Amino acid sequence: MSVRQLTGPGTALLRRLREPAPPQPERCEFCDVHLPGEHRHLADRDERALVCVCPACALLFHQPGAAGGRYRGLSGRYLVDPEHQLDEPAWQALRIPVSTAFLFRDTALDRLVTLYPSPAGAAEAELDEAAWQTVLDGSRLAAELEPDTEALLLRRTAGRIDCYLVPIDVCYELVGRLRLCWHGFDGGAEARAELDGFFGRLSERARTPKAQVRP
Amino acid sequence: MTAEELGVRVQQVLDQLDDAGQREAAEELVRTLMDFYGAGLARAAELLPAEALGDELVAGLLVLHDLHPQDLGTRIGHALAAVPGWAVQRLDVERGELTLRQTDEGGGCGCGSAQDGERVEQLLACFAPELTAVELAKQPTLLQIGTRPVAEVR
Numbered sequence: 218m219s220v221r222q223l224t225g226p227g228t229a230l231l232r233r234l235r236e237p238a239p240p241q242p243e244r245c246e247f248c249d250v251h252l253p254g255e256h257r258h259l260a261d262r263d264e265r266a267l268v269c270v271c272p273a274c275a276l277l278f279h280q281p282g283a284a285g286g287r288y289r290g291l292s293g294r295y296l297v298d299p300e301h302q303l304d305e306p307a308w309q310a311l312r313i314p315v316s317t318a319f320l321f322r323d324t325a326l327d328r329l330v331t332l333y334p335s336p337a338g339a340a341e342a343e344l345d346e347a348a349w350q351t352v353l354d355g356s357r358l359a360a361e362l363e364p365d366t367e368a369l370l371l372r373r374t375a376g377r378i379d380c381y382l383v384p385i386d387v388c389y390e391l392v393g394r395l396r397l398c399w400h401g402f403d404g405g406a407e408a409r410a411e412l413d414g415f416f417g418r419l420s421e422r423a424r425t426p427k428a429q430v431r432p
Numbered sequence: 433m434t435a436e437e438l439g440v441r442v443q444q445v446l447d448q449l450d451d452a453g454q455r456e457a458a459e460e461l462v463r464t465l466m467d468f469y470g471a472g473l474a475r476a477a478e479l480l481p482a483e484a485l486g487d488e489l490v491a492g493l494l495v496l497h498d499l500h501p502q503d504l505g506t507r508i509g510h511a512l513a514a515v516p517g518w519a520v521q522r523l524d525v526e527r528g529e530l531t532l533r534q535t536d537e538g539g540g541c542g543c544g545s546a547q548d549g550e551r552v553e554q555l556l557a558c559f560a561p562e563l564t565a566v567e568l569a570k571q572p573t574l575l576q577i578g579t580r581p582v583a584e585v586r
Contacts, residue, residue, distance in 0.1 A: 219549065219567065219568055220565055220566070220567045221549060221553055221565065221566050221567070221568070222564065222565050223553060223556060223557060223561075223563050223564055223565060223566060225436050225439075225557050225561055226439065226440065226443065227435070227436040227437060227438060227439020227440035227441070227442070227443060228435055228436045228439050228496065228557060228561045229439070230439045230440075230442060230443050231435060231438065231439040231442065231462075231466065231496055232496065232561075234442075234459060234462045234463045234466055235463070235466055235467075235470065235496075235497070237463075238456075238459070238460060238463060241456075
């Protein structure tokens with residue numbers, strides 16, 4: 218009796234190559250070093266894009282005005298202001314067509330930009346700058362908001378509107394997550410669960426801004 | 433050339449590429465071509481006459497692309513049709529193990545079975561690559577023990 222093991226390395230290779238290529242690890246866009254899944258980003262003001270960077274390159278751009286101010290490091294702070302809640306009339310005035318949106322000041326365009334998650338990625342909403350200013354006036358979060366690198370992330374659920382100040386890459390991460398699980402017209406149950414989890418983590422992480430000494 | 437031989441050849445070429453980027457590009461090349469041929473083959477598979485399913489080269493290609501319409505047992509049957517003298521004794525689909533038994537006694541000295549083994553392996557790799565092991569169970573060789581011819585009395 219003889220048992221022969223059938224290995225077939227050639228066939229195994231061809232079968233592996235029938236599968237789509239595995240995703241390539243991301244690289245630092247400045248020095249090309251491989252990056253782990255969790256890594257830092259810089260906001261590219263001119264392209265309105267995020268740039269993946271390694272910690273060393275992120276430090277290079279930490280200096281204000283580096284690269285003519287084109288690339289700016291993200292702050293990494295998460296803020297919430299329990300004293301200043303948006304109410305329903307304010308939300309109506311903003312005319313946001315969806316339940317979740319984020320807003321930031323784009324210095325290249327010199328205006329506020331509102332984006333919201335959609336199955337095709339981040340979609341831009343028409344924005345009434347005057348309405349926004351009215352709503353945001355007196356909001357500590359709006360006063361704290363750094364241009365290009367930070368965003369106000371808003372979500373309207375039954376009876377309440379949450380507003381967080383977050384690094385802008387977090388907003389794009391949310392857009393990416395929702396794209397992966399979006400079904401049908403409004404995203405479906407899976408997308409809502411993803412949103413709930415995401416905002417749950419945000420509420421644990423967010424702090425109240427330090428009280429400012431008023432003159 | 434069988435799919436297995438092709439795969440080994442591709443591996444040899446890939447191994448000559450040292451640079452990681454080159455290797456990824458070469459793999460992508462093979463992937464793209466396999467994708468293209470596979471898509472065409474999927475269409476052609478529906479139009480194939482039944483006898484093509486037992487052809488070593490055609491079946492090898494179909495199996496490689498998961499397009500062969502017949503089940504494992506039938507495909508093993510095709511493989512064994514090319515090496516007379518062997519039949520399925522046991523097939524464990526779960527574990528991918530196959531035991532074959534010899535159907536004719538042959539010369540009784542076991543000659544020929546070594547070559548048979550290699551050919552069987554080659555055919556199974558082509559028709560049934562999901563098998564992980566094959567066992568060739570040989571028939572016990574029976575010796576006839578008789579009485580000595582009676583010595584002639586002088």
